[in-house]
Amino acid sequence: MGLTWCSLRDEEAAPAADGFSTSWSNETVFLNPPWRDMARVIRKIFADRTRGVLVIPRWPSQHWWPLALQLRASWHRLPPPRHCVLPLHRGRTDPFAQPTTRLVALAFDASHGPKRGKPTRRILTRSPAL
DSSP: OOOOOOOOOOOOOBBBBGGGGGGTOOEEEEOOOOOOGGHHHHHHHHHHTOOEEEEEEEOOTTTTHHHHTTSSSEEEOOOHHHHOOOOSSSTSSGGGTTTOOEEEEEEEEEETOSSSSOHHHHHHHSOOOO
């Protein structure tokens, strides 16, 4: 199996400019999406029953956080973004430049669907293994 990738920019080497238009079924994916697309990405993970790694900000107040908790995943803390991510632009408005931003890598397997049951309030305020 060859390596395929998608980009949000129109890049010549990318097989698709929109990863949502391709199937993720039977694939192992690495996802570091724009945060505004996080809920859509997690729903696509469940719909295509894929597995891989998803990089997310630790942000329990976001509407997509309960979806992330439904992933069958092991959670891994990442170094502060300033040590592992290049910001899109300079300045304090970039979320990666904020000193409180924390990233988590979820090694997930959605081939059997989401976890059963709803996350509890306690789980929503404190993520697994963090």
